[in-house]
Amino acid sequence: MPYYLKMKKLTKLCNYRRKIRENIRNLRKSLTVLDQRIASMKVSKIAFNFNFFCNSKNIALFIPFDGELDTYPLILRLWLNNYKTFVPVIKSRRNKKMIFVRFSCNSILYRNKYNILExxxxxxxxxxxxxxxxxxxxxxxxDQKxxxxxxxxxxxxxxxxxxCKKKFFIMGxxxxxxxxxxxxxKSWDVPLPIVLTPNNIWIFKNM
Known part of the structure; x- marks a missing residue:
């Protein structure tokens, strides 16, 4: 394929992905506090009802940002059931370096330069x-895959x-x-084996 056609295809791909991000981020931000709370409670209940955490001890997850599904109900359940929780900290945007650190009820949070709580x-x-x-x-x-x-x-x-070559399991x-x-x-995108939503458990063949 000629170079200019490759660049045209890549530009079209990037624009489409950007449009998806824009539309869904707007949908997330349009939710009421009550809608967010109900959804987060449902996901927390699903996760524990289906024993996703059995035989586990250290669970990494995220602090919600930009309208993301609220993880605090799930975090609280994990604490009450004696799991240790960890959240990401961005170390270098240039090198895409991220680490996970202990997050407990005694943790003190601050907003980093990207306005994300750490x-x-x-x-x-x-x-x-x-x-x-x-x-x-x-x-x-x-998506469906x-x-x-x-x-x-x-x-x-x-x-x-x-x-999949490491010890931990991942889910969205x-x-x-x-x-x-x-x-x-894109070539570097990592597919997920499981995604939990308030009304579904999506299981894919990405083990």
Whole structure:
């Protein structure tokens, strides 16, 4: 394929992905506080009713940002059931480096330069991915194959590269309306094996 056609195709792909992000982010932000609360409680209940955390100890998940599904009801349940929770901290945007640090009821949060909440931490709070059992990831959209569209930073795609060869398991968390039939993917996109929504458990063949 000639170079100019490749660039035209790539531009079209990027524009389509950008449009998906814009539309779904607007939908998320349009939800009322009550809608958000009901959805987050449903997902928390589903996660525990189906024993997704059995035989696990260290659970990594995210602090909600930009209208993402609220993880706090799930985090509270995890704490009440003696699980240890960890959340991401961005170390380098240029190198797409992200680490996970301990998050507890005593953690003090601040907003980083991207306006994302992160906990203050010490070196002892950092956990290696060798000791994580489950990583629950945020997303903007997912499709019928489990393809995940994130915010565009690439942090999770970089961190989760070759995840199936590691110890931990991954799953996505989203609203039902974040499902679309087909997401145009790029080579570095990491598909998900499971996505939990308030009304569904989506299981894909990405194990």
């Amino acid at each position: 906990p203050f931490y010490e070196s002892k709070d950092i956990i290696s991915d060798l000791y994580l059992d489950i990583i629950i990831v945020p997303l903007v959209a997912f 489990g393809s995940r569209l994130g915010m565009g930073g690439g942090f999770y795609d970089f961190f989760l590269m070759n995840w 968390l989203a609203y039902d309306f974040q499902y679309i039939r087909n997401i145009p993917t």
